[in-house]
Amino acid sequence: MNTTMKRHLSSEILPSGLPPVASPDDEAPAVAANGRRIGEVILDLQNISLSFGGVKALTDISFDVREHEIRAIIGPNGAGKSSMINVINGVYHPQKGRILYRGQPRAGMHPSAIARQGIARTFQNIALFKGMTVLDNIMTGRNTKMRSGLLSNAMWWGAARNEEIEHRRKVEQVIDFLEIQHIRKTPVGRLPYGLQKRVELARALAAEPHMLLLDEPMAGMNVEEKQDMCRFILDVNDQFGTTIVLIEHDMGVVMDISDRVVVLDYGKKIGDGTPEEVMGNEDVIKAYLGTSH
Numbered sequence: 663m664n665t666t667m668k669r670h671l672s673s674e675i676l677p678s679g680l681p682p683v684a685s686p687d688d689e690a691p692a693v694a695a696n697g698r699r700i701g702e703v704i705l706d707l708q709n710i711s712l713s714f715g716g717v718k719a720l721t722d723i724s725f726d727v728r729e730h731e732i733r734a735i736i737g738p739n740g741a742g743k744s745s746m747i748n749v750i751n752g753v754y755h756p757q758k759g760r761i762l763y764r765g766q767p768r769a770g771m772h773p774s775a776i777a778r779q780g781i782a783r784t785f786q787n788i789a790l791f792k793g794m795t796v797l798d799n800i801m802t803g804r805n806t807k808m809r810s811g812l813l814s815n816a817m818w819w820g821a822a823r824n825e826e827i828e829h830r831r832k833v834e835q836v837i838d839f840l841e842i843q844h845i846r847k848t849p850v851g852r853l854p855y856g857l858q859k860r861v862e863l864a865r866a867l868a869a870e871p872h873m874l875l876l877d878e879p880m881a882g883m884n885v886e887e888k889q890d891m892c893r894f895i896l897d898v899n900d901q902f903g904t905t906i907v908l909i910e911h912d913m914g915v916v917m918d919i920s921d922r923v924v925v926l927d928y929g930k931k932i933g934d935g936t937p938e939e940v941m942g943n944e945d946v947i948k949a950y951l952g953t954s955h
């Protein structure tokens with residue numbers, strides 16, 4: 663058994679652990695451990711296939727995401743996890759399959775339009791403006807919410823001024839929520855890696871998303887930083903009801919905070935269910951032990 667699976671067994675990330683939710687396949691809405699109600703399916707991915715030339719990144723993958731849940735996508739390196747996130751936020755357009763968001767088909771939509779629908783993301787490799795302060799980086803997350811025209815913005819007239827004040831208020835709320843007041847004026851490039859990841863989360867949250875796509879939010883973090891990040895993800899989900907789709911390699915984190923997990927391997931879906939269900943799935947165990955191929 664590899665180290666990530668052992669870590670789950672010792673449950674060292676969240677010392678208290680979180681009991682599993684009721685199955686979302688049940689007729690009644692599922693209730694998460696913290697009392698959160700998991701709602702209807704809001705994102706429905708049907709038979710998604712994506713290739714890059716001869717490389718099949720995703721083959722006939724279907725799964726859904728329910729409102730308010732924490733849905734993890736896991737799998738070994740090269741399994742297709744980032745490709746799937748890029749399909750969800752419109753960076754990649756699958757050659758086959760259908761995507762429904764809140765019941766509406768979403769063919770060919772541009773990432774900016776998807777962001778305006780309330781889907782925000784963070785990246786596997788931090789994508790911040792390193793020379794800019796934490797505050798200014800988080801302000802860029804408000805882009806999709808900016809309404810006033812170029813001229814009034816340039817002159818800082820009535821509507822633009824009021825809008826700017828409102829954006830600043832929202833950004834300050836996010837800064838308080840993620841406990842980064844002390845670094846608000848620091849250029850991002852000078853921060854340790856764990857804090858940069860938190861700033862990236864802050865920028866995504868500044869967009870007030872309904873759905874947050876997190877691509878390896880704990881990558882490169884030590885145990886303490888991971889505990890902090892887990893707590894913030896759970897708090898975002900709990901306090902704002904934000905639906906979260908999460909790619910993560912640390913199995914302990916995934917098992918502790920996810921409501922449901924979809925497992926990919928070589929671009930195919932090999933498991934889907936509660937953390938306990940996928941942990942007991944023979945194909946998943948083989949994929950992680952490296953004996954399935």
Ligand SMILES: Nc1ncnc2c1ncn2[C@@H]1O[C@H](COP(=O)(O)OP(=O)(O)OP(=O)(O)O)[C@@H](O)[C@H]1O
Nearest residue numbers: 714717718719737738739740741742743744745746
């Ligand atoms: N833009 C691209 N052009 C060509 N091939 C790509 C591209 N993006 C992904 N791939 C290929 O698609 C497959 C899936 O890659 P992807 O990055 O989605 O996997 P992953 O599960 O996120 O991997 P990791 O855990 O290592 O980040 C890999 O074979 C990868 O090389």
